[in-house]
Amino acid sequence: MAAEEGGSPFNIHPMDQFVIKPLFGDGEILWYTPTNMTLWMGVAVLAVIGLLVLGTRRRAMVPSRSQSVAEEIYTFVHKMVEDIAGKAGLKYFPYIMTLFMFILLANIVGLLPLSFTSTSHIAVTATMAIAVFLSVTILGIVKSGTKFLSLFWISDAPLPLRPILAVIEIISYFVRPVSHSIRLAGNMMAGHAVIKVFAGFAGALGIGAVAPIVAIMAVYGLEMLVVVIQAYVFTILTCVYLNDALHPGH
Numbered sequence: 001m002a003a004e005e006g007g008s009p010f011n012i013h014p015m016d017q018f019v020i021k022p023l024f025g026d027g028e029i030l031w032y033t034p035t036n037m038t039l040w041m042g043v044a045v046l047a048v049i050g051l052l053v054l055g056t057r058r059r060a061m062v063p064s065r066s067q068s069v070a071e072e073i074y075t076f077v078h079k080m081v082e083d084i085a086g087k088a089g090l091k092y093f094p095y096i097m098t099l100f101m102f103i104l105l106a107n108i109v110g111l112l113p114l115s116f117t118s119t120s121h122i123a124v125t126a127t128m129a130i131a132v133f134l135s136v137t138i139l140g141i142v143k144s145g146t147k148f149l150s151l152f153w154i155s156d157a158p159l160p161l162r163p164i165l166a167v168i169e170i171i172s173y174f175v176r177p178v179s180h181s182i183r184l185a186g187n188m189m190a191g192h193a194v195i196k197v198f199a200g201f202a203g204a205l206g207i208g209a210v211a212p213i214v215a216i217m218a219v220y221g222l223e224m225l226v227v228v229i230q231a232y233v234f235t236i237l238t239c240v241y242l243n244d245a246l247h248p249g250h
Contacts, residue, residue, distance in 0.1 A: 012200030140245030
């Protein structure tokens with residue numbers, strides 16, 4: 001039957017899982033159309049609220065498991081911001097904490113069966129990266145004025161090299177949102193695509209699919225680590241950019 005319908009059992013399409021579809025009907029997707037991405041981004045937001053708000057509403061000296069997790073994450077991100085951006089950076093801790101929690105929970109819910117990984121789409125990660133880029137740039141200009149330009153002028157370098165280094169620094173600065181967004185989306189997409197390929201092999205081989213199933217388990221375990229690491233990387237880079245805006249001369 002599969003052959004009649006135009007396909008071998010090994011005809012696997014790992015990228016189909018990233019297609020954005022409307023939740024209701026099959027019409028054109030407009031800016032206000034509810035989609036599978038809308039749904040799973042909403043699920044991620046609800047998960048954040050569930051952990052940080054509902055999970056800590058009955059705070060106690062002997063914390064519950066949800067309170068312990070929330071407090072550990074809070075302490076971890078707070079220390080990260082303070083260590084990288086200094087005491088001045090703590091003023092912007094709520095924004096960075098929100099970024100970290102949304103990315104982390106969006107990555108985690110994307111590992112659920114039949115779910116959709118919103119952070120695998122460049123539209124989502126680029127929006128967050130551009131927001132970070134514009135925020136820290138405007139903050140740096142407002143806080144430091146023309147001194148912010150010292151970020152691009154390497155005063156410790158030999159004088160003949162400084163203009164060349166300045167051009168390189170300017171280019172690298174404006175490439176930040178590109179690398180910031182592609183790193184997260186690329187890693188999320190690659191891991192899920194690999195799992196889909198092995199899952200396709202397992203389905204095609206039937207009862208002889210021991211090796212693909214073992215591979216799926218291994219890659220899935222790796223993905224559980226990657227979703228946390230990618231949330232951490234996105235957040236720590238945000239802290240680095242914030243530190244550049246607050247202390248451009250350093």
